[in-house]
Amino acid sequence: xxxxxxxxxxxxxxxxxxxxxxxxxxxxxxxxxxxxxxxxxxxxxxxxxxxxxxxxxxxxxxxxxxxxxxxxxxxxxxxxxxxxxxxxxxxxxxxxxxxxxxxxxxxxxxxxxxxxxxxxxxxxxxxxxxxxxxxxxxxxxxxxxxxxxxxxxxxxxxxxxxxxxxxxxxxxxxxxxxxxxxxxxxxxxxxxxxxxxxxxxxxxxxxxxxxxxxxxxxxxxxxxxxxxxxxxxxxxxxxxxxxxxxxxxxxxxxxxxxxxxxxxxxxxxxxxxxxxxxxxxxxxxxxxxxxxxxxxxxxxxxxxxxxxxxxxxxxxxxxxxxxxxxxxxxxxxxxxxxxxxxxxxxxxxxxxxxxxxxxxx
Ligand SMILES: Cc1ncc(COP(=O)(O)O)c(C=O)c1O
Numbered sequence: 175x176x177x178x179x180x181x182x183x184x185x186x187x188x189x190x191x192x193x194x195x196x197x198x199x200x201x202x203x204x205x206x207x208x209x210x211x212x213x214x215x216x217x218x219x220x221x222x223x224x225x226x227x228x229x230x231x232x233x234x235x236x237x238x239x240x241x242x243x244x245x246x247x248x249x250x251x252x253x254x255x256x257x258x259x260x261x262x263x264x265x266x267x268x269x270x271x272x273x274x275x276x277x278x279x280x281x282x283x284x285x286x287x288x289x290x291x292x293x294x295x296x297x298x299x300x301x302x303x304x305x306x307x308x309x310x311x312x313x314x315x316x317x318x319x320x321x322x323x324x325x326x327x328x329x330x331x332x333x334x335x336x337x338x339x340x341x342x343x344x345x346x347x348x349x350x351x352x353x354x355x356x357x358x359x360x361x362x363x364x365x366x367x368x369x370x371x372x373x374x375x376x377x378x379x380x381x382x383x384x385x386x387x388x389x390x391x392x393x394x395x396x397x398x399x400x401x402x403x404x405x406x407x408x409x410x411x412x413x414x415x416x417x418x419x420x421x422x423x424x425x426x427x428x429x430x431x432x433x434x435x436x437x438x439x440x441x442x443x444x445x446x447x448x449x450x451x452x453x454x455x456x457x458x459x460x461x462x463x464x465x466x467x468x469x470x471x472x473x474x475x476x477x478x479x480x481x482x483x484x485x486x487x488x489x490x491x492x493x494x495x496x497x498x499x500x501x502x503x504x505x506x507x508x509x510x511x512x513x514x515x516x517x518x519x520x521x522x523x524x525x526x527x528x529x530x531x532x533x534x535x
Pocket of ligand 1: 385
């Protein structure tokens with residue numbers, strides 16, 4: 175069998191949820207498991223967190239239904255709300271909470287024929303300028319929800335654009351704008367994503383919404399102090415299946431991007447961009463070979479990539495390779511690929527089997 179696979183450590187995910195809870199001890203933590211649990215398997219992540227999670231957040235009703243149908247009964251929030259009023263009977267039947275982030279979503283809800291009132295997260299645009307009611311319309315929208323028989327509880331919500339850059343004032347500016355918008359409103363609030371949870375303690379309020387940190391990658395970068403708090407949940411692995419020795423001056427792989435500058439021992443790993451490994455990984459992107467650090471040399475192909483074994487003469491065909499995980503953090507790989515850990519995790523394709531473990535270490 176092709177050796178490419180990903181190990182998903184469910185104990186690490188539970189640990190990381192615990193880090194979110196202990197970092198924001200006064201808040202409830204809505205575990206964000208949209209996009210198939212950031213590529214880790216939403217149902218498995220949901221089931222492992224269900225006994226401890228205050229709630230789950232997903233992008234859309236399709237994702238929420240998959241979780242409900244797998245037996246998960248925790249409160250579940252549709253972070254982008256509904257895309258069509260036809261979804262409301264399902265929201266009703268499956269007891270979902272919904273974000274209301276546009277005037278249209280507000281109207282759909284107020285005009286609906288829900289059988290029982292639902293919980294609503296009213297999203298305010300505090301500066302990201304993507305979704306959300308204008309701050310000056312917050313009180314009016316809140317009052318409509320508060321007085322509607324369709325609504326049980328209303329939580330005031332916003333989302334940060336730059337919470338992963340704690341050195342700049344963008345997040346404090348958003349918090350300030352949000353607080354001003356809700357100054358006449360007495361309702362629970364939800365502002366913080368992972369970066370807010372880890373770096374902006376004054377944003378915790380009543381509900382935090384950790385996503386990426388659950389999977390063991392701090393949004394603040396692999397050299398940030400919060401990195402050591404979190405345990406990587408995904409280890410993307412494969413093995414070397416061919417080794418050759420090349421003299422100096424020989425090109426490796428497509429476009430001959432890498433040319434050997436000395437006699438070089440090259441290992442071929444069964445992992446390519448069709449598995450979700452980024453094609454734009456530069457020469458020098460780190461890999462771990464049976465615990466030894468080495469690097470990618472040559473362009474990543476669809477099904478293979480090539481690594482430098484010159485300083486590892488004892489390594490043989492069949493040796494396991496970790497592309498990211500415990501030895502090499504996803505954030506470090508992302509830095510070499512002009513991307514973020516989120517795209518690495520969500521980009522792992524169906525061809526890569528996910529194998530679940532509970533390591534507890
Ligand atoms: C509304 C909302 N809240 C929380 C999150 C979680 O963000 P993060 O993964 O950065 O913690 C997301 C993710 O994009 C989101 O869209």
